[in-house]
Amino acid sequence: MDETPVLTEVRDGYRLITLNRPDKLNSFNEAMHLALRAALEEAEADLSCRAVVLTGAGRGFCAGQDLSDRVTPAGGEAPDLGRTIETYYNPLVRKLHALPFPVIAAVNGTAAGAGANIALNCDIVLASRTAKFIQAFAKIGLVPDSGGTWMLPRLVGSARARAMCLLAEPINADTAEAWGLIWKAVDGEALMPTATEMAEKFASAPTDGLAMQKKLLDAAETNDLDAQLDLERDTQRGLGKHPDYAEGVRAFMEKRAPAFTGRKG
Ligand code: T3D
Numbered sequence: 615m616d617e618t619p620v621l622t623e624v625r626d627g628y629r630l631i632t633l634n635r636p637d638k639l640n641s642f643n644e645a646m647h648l649a650l651r652a653a654l655e656e657a658e659a660d661l662s663c664r665a666v667v668l669t670g671a672g673r674g675f676c677a678g679q680d681l682s683d684r685v686t687p688a689g690g691e692a693p694d695l696g697r698t699i700e701t702y703y704n705p706l707v708r709k710l711h712a713l714p715f716p717v718i719a720a721v722n723g724t725a726a727g728a729g730a731n732i733a734l735n736c737d738i739v740l741a742s743r744t745a746k747f748i749q750a751f752a753k754i755g756l757v758p759d760s761g762g763t764w765m766l767p768r769l770v771g772s773a774r775a776r777a778m779c780l781l782a783e784p785i786n787a788d789t790a791e792a793w794g795l796i797w798k799a800v801d802g803e804a805l806m807p808t809a810t811e812m813a814e815k816f817a818s819a820p821t822d823g824l825a826m827q828k829k830l831l832d833a834a835e836t837n838d839l840d841a842q843l844d845l846e847r848d849t850q851r852g853l854g855k856h857p858d859y860a861e862g863v864r865a866f867m868e869k870r871a872p873a874f875t876g877r878k879g
Contacts, residue, residue, distance in 0.1 A: 620649035621671070622656070627817025627876075628665040629657045630810070636672025639724060641680040647702040654709050661877045665816035666713070667809045668736060669720040678727020678750060695756075703728055703760045710735045711832055714825035714877060716816050720809035721787070721796070726750040731760035734769070737828060738812065739796035742805045746784035747795065753782050768835065770795050820858035820874040 623630040631653050633640035640646075657663045670676055684693055710717055710732070719736035726748040733739055733747070741747075749758050749766070757763060758779050766775035770793045778785060787799035800808050816824070826849050834842050853859055858874045865872035 618649070619643070619646035620653050622653045624660075624663075625810075625813070627662065628667065628813040629653075629660075629663055630667045630669070630813075631657070632669050632671050633676050634671045635680075636670075636674070638680055638682070639674035639677035639726075640670040640672070640729070641677040642702070642728065643680040643683055644702070646680075647706070650706065651702075651709070654706075654713065658713055664715050664819065664821045664876055665813040666715070666717045667720050667813050668717060668733075669806070669809070670722050672723070674723040674729075675719075675721045675725040675733060675745065676729025677724065678729040681754070699759055706732065707735050707761045711828065713828075715821050716824055716828070718809050718812055718816075720805050721745045721747075722802075722805060724748065724784075728760040731758065731762040731765065734765055734795065735761055739790075740805060740809050740812075741787035741790060741796050741799050742802040743787050743799050744802055745787045745799075747778075747787075747790050748782060748784045749779045750782050752780060766795075769793075818874060820856075820862060820872075821877045822856055823853055823858060825877075826853060 619633070619635055621632040621634050623632075631650070633646065633650070635641060635643070635646060654666070657666050679698070686692060716738060717736040719733040719739045721733050721739060721741035723742065723744060724746050725733045725741075726746075727750040730747045730749060749762060751758050751762075758766065762779070766778060769775075770778070774793055777783075785793070785795065787796070790796045791799040798808075830842070830845060830849060833845055837845065856878075858872075861874060862872050
């Protein structure tokens with residue numbers, strides 16, 4: 615049994631959360647699901663936390679479901695995969711979207727199966743040039759889950775999404791960037807410095823405004839233009855009363871750096 619399947623480092627204004635089952639390429643078992651859920655809930659409950667960096671220990675980011683928990687003897691009872699997805703993967707995806715601050719995935723190595731899609735559900739995906747994204751599901755007779763079938767065509771278009779899913783071939787980080795699957799590919803040694811520099815920037819950002827940006831961009835995936843325009847109006851009306859807006863405008867006029875208040879809770 616893993617002692618600490620997820621490591622959390624509390625830093626000034628943000629948290630670094632590391633998936634920590636390196637011998638199994640940080641694949642998900644129940645303990646890692648529970649630990650990651652707890653780590654994200656703790657980050658959310660701590661109002662001084664204004665960003666999260668999610669990465670993996672060792673040479674991989676995450677290889678999806680731990681398949682050693684899925685071996686059934688011939689003729690044995692099949693596992694109920696719907697149960698794990700309902701209990702763990704779907705709530706995790708929903709949580710990543712709902713967190714009231716940006717989540718940065720620092721993809722340090724292979725991200726496969728649900729591991730790839732968990733990374734792609736983060737707000738900003740940075741990847742080491744050695745990282746690969748693999749929709750590995752086809753190799754074991756499954757469909758992409760954790761939002762894969764919803765997200766991939768939106769990110770890279772139908773042709774690339776279909777080939778990624780049906781072929782299950784690795785997509786390297788530079789290609790992922792060129793296709794718009796991720797934000798940026800960087801050299802391996804630059805990955806964590808780039809991710810933490812970004813988190814530090816978010817740690818002094820107008821966090822409640824950024825949280826509303828996440829909400830609006832998610833809503834835009836299903837809203838029509840009229841509904842989205844209304845949502846922008848209503849959100850802007852609310853944010854116009856937030857102290858961070860007043861501070862941002864004053865700081866601009868006074869030609870100084872703004873001192874945003876962060877999360878109001
Ligand atoms: O609840 C449910 O089950 C439903 C939800 C499903 C969600 C899913 O994610 S399904 C998809 C599951 N994931 C996969 O199918 C990926 C399986 N892994 C691979 O295809 C390869 O390991 C990789 C392409 C990711 C990496 O290849 P490579 O050559 O860099 O590394 P490796 O040698 O294959 O793996 C290193 C070790 O990690 C190895 O262990 P060993 O031999 O050194 O003791 C390997 O067995 C282990 N490992 C890698 N992925 C998994 C794993 N062990 C268990 N489960 C894994 N997913």
